[in-house]
Amino acid sequence: MxxxxxxxxxxxxxxxxxxxxxxxxxxxxxxxPVLASVPASVDTEAPTETATTxxxxxxxxxxxxxxxxxxxxxxxxxEPEAAEVAGKRPITVRLSExxxxxxxxxxAELRCKPGVRLGESTIGGVxxxxxxxxxxxxxx
Amino acid sequence: xxxxxWSDKGGTGKTTAAILAAAHFKAPLLDxxxxxxxxxxxxKGGHPCERLALESAATQxxxxxxxESPELHVVDCPPxxxxxxxxxxxxxxxxxxxxxxxxLVALAxxxxxxxxxxxxxxxxxxxxxxxxxIRETGRARGVSQxxxxxxxxxxxxxxxxxxxxxxxxxxxxxxxxLGGAATDEVAGIMNKISELLFPAFDSAxxxxx
Numbered sequence: 001m002x003x004x005x006x007x008x009x010x011x012x013x014x015x016x017x018x019x020x021x022x023x024x025x026x027x028x029x030x031x032x033p034v035l036a037s038v039p040a041s042v043d044t045e046a047p048t049e050t051a052t053t054x055x056x057x058x059x060x061x062x063x064x065x066x067x068x069x070x071x072x073x074x075x076x077x078x079e080p081e082a083a084e085v086a087g088k089r090p091i092t093v094r095l096s097e098x099x100x101x102x103x104x105x106x107x108a109e110l111r112c113k114p115g116v117r118l119g120e121s122t123i124g125g126v127x128x129x130x131x132x133x134x135x136x137x138x139x140x
Numbered sequence: 141x142x143x144x145x146w147s148d149k150g151g152t153g154k155t156t157a158a159i160l161a162a163a164h165f166k167a168p169l170l171d172x173x174x175x176x177x178x179x180x181x182x183x184k185g186g187h188p189c190e191r192l193a194l195e196s197a198a199t200q201x202x203x204x205x206x207x208e209s210p211e212l213h214v215v216d217c218p219p220x221x222x223x224x225x226x227x228x229x230x231x232x233x234x235x236x237x238x239x240x241x242x243x244l245v246a247l248a249x250x251x252x253x254x255x256x257x258x259x260x261x262x263x264x265x266x267x268x269x270x271x272x273x274i275r276e277t278g279r280a281r282g283v284s285q286x287x288x289x290x291x292x293x294x295x296x297x298x299x300x301x302x303x304x305x306x307x308x309x310x311x312x313x314x315x316x317x318l319g320g321a322a323t324d325e326v327a328g329i330m331n332k333i334s335e336l337l338f339p340a341f342d343s344a345x346x347x348x349x
Contacts, residue, residue, distance in 0.1 A: 009204040011261025012228045016200070 149246035153272035163314025184312025
């Protein structure tokens with residue numbers, strides 16, 4: 001006999017109603033969100049603004065050791081919700097620290113190779129970092 | 141039974157995905173998006189469709205009834221947190237994404253939200269991702285490659301940027317009615333959806349003739 005939990009619409013409704021009452025805060029993803037500014041595009045001919053994170057006191061994220069500039073200290077964004085901006089201007093999003101580090105690693109690679117268009121393997125690697133690592137999804 | 145088209149970002153192709161699925165499965169539409177684009181498509185083609193108001197008790201009751209019905213319903217959700225109600229009662233949520241950075245970050249947010257729903261009363265909610273409106277570029281191939289290696293969702297494949305999708309919308313029909321390369325493209329994706337929704341049955345039995 002299966003022990004898998006069954007569909008419980010009343011629990012789902014409870015989640016939704018709680019989220020509505022509390023500004024949908026209950027629907028936030030499990031990892032504690034951190035506000036960070038990240039580049040809106042990686043497909044670029046020139047280096048773009050670096051993502052920001054709190055690297056002043058912590059170890060340098062992997063991928064920053066090839067002459068790339070370190071990211072600047074974390075800034076505090078005033079807007080609580082994600083703001084998406086078209087083009088290559090920075091955007092503000094809620095991300096876990098792991099996602100930020102994945103993006104910072106990626107951006108560092110860009111800074112090492114200014115003017116070089118990204119290849120498939122780089123983007124695939126970032127996708128892997130974004131979708132697997134930060135969300136704690138099991139590896140295939 | 142509910143198949144929802146939802147994402148955490150606008151402009152990814154939720155309505156396109158919803159009407160393609162509704163046309164393919166000949167399933168009634170529930171349009172939860174205040175923009176009402178799916179309802180307009182349904183009206184043109186004489187397709188069954190109900191428009192539902194966001195955040196009403198009646199809507200929630202209607203979604204629960206649809207979820208518990210053996211008949212497939214396709215829900216077109218608004219983007220972001222507003223649309224979570226539309227996918228929270230579903231058996232399968234279809235998350236279209238495009239290949240831009242903001243799209244991919246939004247996809248990661250969407251998957252996290254789906255997981256929250258799975259942990260709060262809908263453990264059987266399945267997630268399928270489709271890469272929408274792509275062009276033949278290295279970036280698109282790279283994103284496709286990245287999505288294929290991810291786990292925790294079913295990657296259905298790519299929908300190319302084609303004029304026929306706009307033409308099908310304008311005519312109130314599915315792309316199969318217009319023919320061309322998109323027909324096979326969409327049929328491949330719908331067959332994968334069919335396998336997720338109706339695992340005990342031959343997918344061909346659940347598709348439109």
